[in-house]
Amino acid sequence: MSNVAVIGGGAAGLMAAYAAAKNGNSVVVFEKNEKCGKKIYITGKGRCNVTHDCLPGEFLENVVRNPKFMTGAIYAFSPSDCVDFFTESGLPLKLERGGRYFPVSDKASDVTKCLENKCKNSGVTFKFNEKVTELQVLNSTLSGITTEKGAYSFDKAIVCTGGVSYPSTGSTGDGYTFAESVGHEIVDVKPALCGLNLAGDFYGRLQGLTLKNVALDVRINDKSVKRFFGEMLFTHFGVSGPIILSASSIINRAEPKSVKLSVDLKPALSAEKLDMRLLRDFADNKNKDLGNCLKNLLPAAIIPVISERCKIPLGKKVNAVTHAERVKLVEILKNFILNVVSLRGFDEAVVTSGGVDIKQINPKTMESKIVKGLYFCGEVLDLDAFTGGFNLQIAFSTGFCAGNSIKD
Numbered sequence: 384m385s386n387v388a389v390i391g392g393g394a395a396g397l398m399a400a401y402a403a404a405k406n407g408n409s410v411v412v413f414e415k416n417e418k419c420g421k422k423i424y425i426t427g428k429g430r431c432n433v434t435h436d437c438l439p440g441e442f443l444e445n446v447v448r449n450p451k452f453m454t455g456a457i458y459a460f461s462p463s464d465c466v467d468f469f470t471e472s473g474l475p476l477k478l479e480r481g482g483r484y485f486p487v488s489d490k491a492s493d494v495t496k497c498l499e500n501k502c503k504n505s506g507v508t509f510k511f512n513e514k515v516t517e518l519q520v521l522n523s524t525l526s527g528i529t530t531e532k533g534a535y536s537f538d539k540a541i542v543c544t545g546g547v548s549y550p551s552t553g554s555t556g557d558g559y560t561f562a563e564s565v566g567h568e569i570v571d572v573k574p575a576l577c578g579l580n581l582a583g584d585f586y587g588r589l590q591g592l593t594l595k596n597v598a599l600d601v602r603i604n605d606k607s608v609k610r611f612f613g614e615m616l617f618t619h620f621g622v623s624g625p626i627i628l629s630a631s632s633i634i635n636r637a638e639p640k641s642v643k644l645s646v647d648l649k650p651a652l653s654a655e656k657l658d659m660r661l662l663r664d665f666a667d668n669k670n671k672d673l674g675n676c677l678k679n680l681l682p683a684a685i686i687p688v689i690s691e692r693c694k695i696p697l698g699k700k701v702n703a704v705t706h707a708e709r710v711k712l713v714e715i716l717k718n719f720i721l722n723v724v725s726l727r728g729f730d731e732a733v734v735t736s737g738g739v740d741i742k743q744i745n746p747k748t749m750e751s752k753i754v755k756g757l758y759f760c761g762e763v764l765d766l767d768a769f770t771g772g773f774n775l776q777i778a779f780s781t782g783f784c785a786g787n788s789i790k791d
């Protein structure tokens with residue numbers, strides 16, 4: 384039996400604590416907040432998208448950084464294991480649109496309660512309002528931890544302190560300091576799953592406009608790197624919404640100047656079909672001006688911006704629109720460019736990209752390759768994924784692997 388300290392009572396920490404305790408270890412969770420799961424509480428807009436309905440292969444396709452590292456962990460505790468775990472623990476889940484699992488109760492707090500109950504029933508003890516400040520290491524082996532309240536001896540410590548996004552929940556990057564202090568490399572942290580500040584000022588006029596069923600082509604140095612399909616939203620700073628959040632995770636390590644986002648406002652129509660559709664609309668509305676005619680095709684708010692970009696006055700009668708102008712209009716509708724200035728900050732980023740370098744971590748057990756008895760799980764690691772329940776699944780799978788590997 385080992386004495387195990389779990390540092391951080393979030394998704395990864397609670398799962399790691401439970402998994403270690405069920406193997407007969409003595410486990411203490413140190414949480415600097417007055418309670419566990421402050422971040423879980425705000426997940427999925429308070430409903431917590433616990434995991435995704437997918438096989439491990441599809442899961443790995445949704446991991447942005449270091450999917451290969453996650454292979455062992457996702458097979459050890461898969462999304463379907465996660466669904467079974469919560470269901471069998473008295474928290475039934477329901478499957479919603481887009482493969483997202485939520486608690487039937489629609490309460491994120493129930494996820495924390497369920498995990499805490501599992502821990503308590505397995506003998507885990509909790510120390511709240513106790514911030515861990517240091518790791519103690521002797522001969523490259525973990526020997527204890529120091530908190531603001533004192534020093535404790537432990538055989539093992541599992542660092543589950545999260546990243547640096549939404550720091551008000553307690554994730555303030557403490558785990559990086561612990562890792563560095565014992566010789567681990569930290570991969571630069573960047574905001575991920577966040578909105579994007581855009582160049583220009585056109586977006587101010589579009590604030591509040593949601594574009595549904597559009598395609599977003601992400602280009603870095605004029606090379607298309609990823610295409611997303613779905614919904615986006617114009618805001619006071621630029622753009623946000625599901626496909627923009629996903630794009631942010633892809634571009635967060637590129638020079639903003641090298642990034643171009645191309646929105647296809649009519650992805651269901653090829654350029655030729657869109658041209659034919661315009662010709663038909665123009666023929667049916669010969670005496671109308673362009674601004675009115677385009678209302679059949681586009682949300683009203685974006686029409687003035689489109690007219691400016693293709694340099695056709697809104698008031699121009701459609702029967703006077705030239706072939707060249709129509710070609711330009713089609714081009715703008717299929718390739719509406721957004722120039723990114725920067726990403727929104729960590730205060731608004733759903734996850735942190737970067738963190739403890741996975742090269743120095745055993746992917747089967749999450750144990751440090753530098754310090755024996757020291758483990759890292761969840762967002763503190765250089766792992767992040769798209770939205771859809773994948774990030775919590777990373778926390779649960781890595782937490783499970785670490786805790787479960789402690790048996791002697």
Ligand SMILES: Cc1cc2nc3c(=O)[nH]c(=O)nc-3n(C[C@H](O)[C@H](O)[C@H](O)COP(=O)(O)OP(=O)(O)OC[C@H]3O[C@@H](n4cnc5c(N)ncnc54)[C@H](O)[C@@H]3O)c2cc1C
Nearest residue numbers: 391393394395415426427432515545553761762772774775
């Ligand atoms: C607004 C929002 C919505 C989200 N929605 C979803 C969603 O629906 N589905 C999904 O899959 N993912 C979602 N995520 C991402 C997901 O919440 C995180 O990836 C996940 O919670 C990470 O878990 P973690 O345990 O690694 O870290 P955290 O949840 O950040 O937990 C870390 C814990 O460690 C504690 N701690 C830190 N330092 C110390 C210290 N020195 N001593 C003691 N304790 C310490 C913190 O107080 C905290 O409780 C969302 C994130 C945000 C911000």
